[in-house]
Amino acid sequence: MSTAPESTGVDAGWDAFVTRPALYIEPSRLAMCFDGMVDSELCARLKTSRRLEERLSRLVHSRYRLGRTVAAEDVGDIDRSIALASSEQLAELARRAGAIYWANSIANTVRAADAAAFDAALGETLCVVALANRDLSGPMQPLTPYDQLSARVMQDGLRCLGAWCRGQSPGVGLRVGLKLAPNPALDDAVNRPFDELGPAIIRRAAG
Known part of the structure; x- marks a missing residue:
């Protein structure tokens, strides 16, 4: 209470x-x-x-053009906590969301080099989080080049966050977007499958 x-x-x-x-x-x-x-x-x-x-x-x-005022009680608890997160917390949330989006790719890793690349890019803890939420994962992704893996996961996490922002009332989504640096993955139009998966992944990552 x-x-x-x-x-x-x-x-x-x-x-x-x-x-x-x-x-x-x-x-x-x-x-x-x-x-x-x-x-x-x-x-x-x-x-x-x-x-x-x-x-x-x-x-x-x-x-x-931030729009009309939105009352706190008009926003769900999880969405409100996301909206009030700091820029650092949002960046970490996007990284977690990106890992979840890549969960199928993590789960189907068979080569030692691929597993090592994921461990280096995300760390064991984040890989475990991703696998625990595999039901929301996106499609399989090519893993190479390995040196870009961390950045690609983050970009997909930002796409998830962008989709969440678009799903909010403009008074909320626009303000949240202002907390992070401009990035096409966050700011551009939302494409499939992020329009369907992104908001749910973000809420799961924040839960």
Whole structure:
């Protein structure tokens, strides 16, 4: 059962998520609000100014057309926890989601070199997580070149996160996307099978 302080904390966190995007927007995305007049490094410094926070948040709202306010109670518990995650937590979530998406490829590995490549790219713990959630896995993937395996898994995880964002109301999905650096895997149109698998994988990875 939630206590009153916990409820207040959730409400405060959601209010900041909705009304104060300058607190969490990734610097290069903030730089886009200035049409090339301000670089990412300066934007990172601007974000530390409490005096500018309200003005920057208004600018972000306008530039990205963040849409209407969404009440916390209109968003499910798991989706709300994802929305309130930090950029670091979202990046780790995407990595977990990518591993789950690759679970069939991990499970069907027979060559020692392939198994070693997965272990190097993901680590044993993440491989175990992936296999435990194989029911949501995507299709088999080619494993080579090995030196790109980690990046490819991450890209597919970002595609899953992008699909989750598209499945949210614009007021939620757009804001979550602002927390991470621009990336076609996250930002571009969602293609099959990520449109069907992505949101479920993200929720499973966050659970």
